[in-house]
Amino acid sequence: MTTTNIEQKVNETWGKPFVDNAKISIRNMDVFYADKQAVFDVNLDIAKHEVIALIGPSGCGKSTFLRCLNRMNDTIPICRVAGDISLDGENIYDTNMDPVLLRARVGMVFQKPNPFPKSVYENVAYGPRLHGLALNRAELDDIVVTSLKKAGLYNEVKDRLHSIATGLSGGQQQRLCIARTIAISPEVILMDEPASALDPIATAIIEELIDELRKNYTIAIVTHSMQQAARVSQRTAYFHLGRIIEVGETSQIFTNPQHELTENYITGRFG
């Protein structure tokens, strides 16, 4: 089924993209890879302490969108971002905005667990050390233990903090990556399909963790699993061919979608 069969408009966003207490607000965002446009005129607010799920078929631009929020796309030379993206009212693509500082404030967890091939301790300590967050060894130890506890991993690895991180299981590795991210106390955590490489049990643990993390962090999560979006998020945005088709309360999106494309997608007829 293609877009042409759908009568409803696709070039404007349905639902409620804007909120009052926005942590990140995105206005008229376009993303290009060389001449090819990947994201079209996206308008969205991400509220404080919410989990927003970004769903949509493969290649719809949701990962690209996510990676623009902490300027990870800067590393791709052909990528160009237009429009306004602001974090607490500051434009993150402003020349005054330091991408290093931005990425310390907006952390990221990737699809594939990617711990550094170092010890568990070193993995978590890397960020705080980088930014000089700990004055001495005791403080650093404290940050590492607290972060591992927050990520729900401490009990499993407390006896092997100094053995190599790549020896952990996939789910543990992913939680280690989350611990590593929260060790520098970011304000926002971006998650790009964090559970797609994990088994259902590890996924469940990660989902519980996300729910727990919401108290302190703002989270944007890209996922292919509708159930996961329904379980962990408060709001959901549906992406289609580079546009946000519909945004709204997760419960509303999944029970009463307003756009036909959204409905097709969540009912499994599409994508």
Add this chain to the structure above:
Amino acid sequence: MNNTEKIKKSLNKRYRKEKRFRLLSLLAVLTGFACLFILLVDMIIKALPAFIQTEVKLDIHFDQEKLELAAHFEPEELQNANFRGLIKQSLQQRFPTVRKRSDKRALMRLISVDAEYQLRDKLQAEPQLLGETVPIWLLVDDDVDTYLKSDKQFGRVSQKQIAWITELEQQERFQKRFNYWFFQTGDSREPELAGILGAVMGSFYTLLVTLLLSFPIGVMAAVYLEEFAPRNRWIDLIEVNINNLAAVPSIVFGLLGLAVFINFFGVPRSAPLVGGMVLALMTLPTIIIASRSAIKAVSPSMREAALGLGASKVQVAFHHVVPLAMPGILTGTIIGLAQALGETAPLLMIGMVAFIVDIPQGVTDAATVLPVQIYLWADSPERAFVAKTAAAILVLLLFLVAMNGLAVWLRKKFERMF
């Protein structure tokens, strides 16, 4: 005929093909192995005589008069004393029938020219020997040495000399010992005195300079090109040029070194410093290309992970990318250095082919290197140098094996770190 039968029918053919391919591959490996084996065995057999040195026992009377020393003499005067006369005297006593001048000279030629210095050192170490008669083992000349070692087939010895040698042999005055001298001295015109240490030290210093120059420069260049350089036409041009440099004949680098380093900058000629600089130029492309591919092979997810935590580009490169690429970088470096170790042509241009007896003590002393030493010895007319050449090749091969061993060890070490 259904599909299963069709597949079954084709299976035999496929397996035959596979078997053929496996056999051919095995044959290729065996051919390579056989060549290596033949080379090594040939080298070892040819080199063996170089590790053995013949000595002759002569009864030396440390006669003060013959030494042309006054009754009371200063220790320094020993330096110029006539030790040659002692040998002459001893030989005359042993062969009293030799009267003719030319025969006497032929008789003296049985003994190495170094024998008189052996005697001098002996007397300096044990002054109480003055006036005594003692049997002493002295080096024989290389012609005699070759004659004895080759079962009397080769060696430039006259009929008369053969008679004397036979006589000495019957008195059991010859002994063969391990030629430790070979590993302790520099080059010499006399094969029995020529050693490999000068060339080994020359190679060592040259490679040290090469490593110190080419490793940091090569790795930094590779890191810049892979991690920081913008993608534009200039960078493409640089890339093409680096790849071209890797294929430039090495003698061209030698000419460059001669023109730039020696003539323009005035770096001392024949020295490991200038040799190392030239070889560093030659090694750079190899290191850069190997390092770049090692850096390229580091998973992008490592870069993302570090970037996502707020690491700057330099931090990403030096905390994560370079350590992860290190095994590959080191392999490339060692391959480059092994190439440099075997390089002769460019060093000929910058004067490292000179005949140098002294063992170099630093990077600015005149020196030669192993491959050039091999070339020099292979070029020498004396038969004994054939064995020396093979022995030098063995030393060079050992050097190479040691370097490759080091590479493997470093690889393992760095891989274990992660």
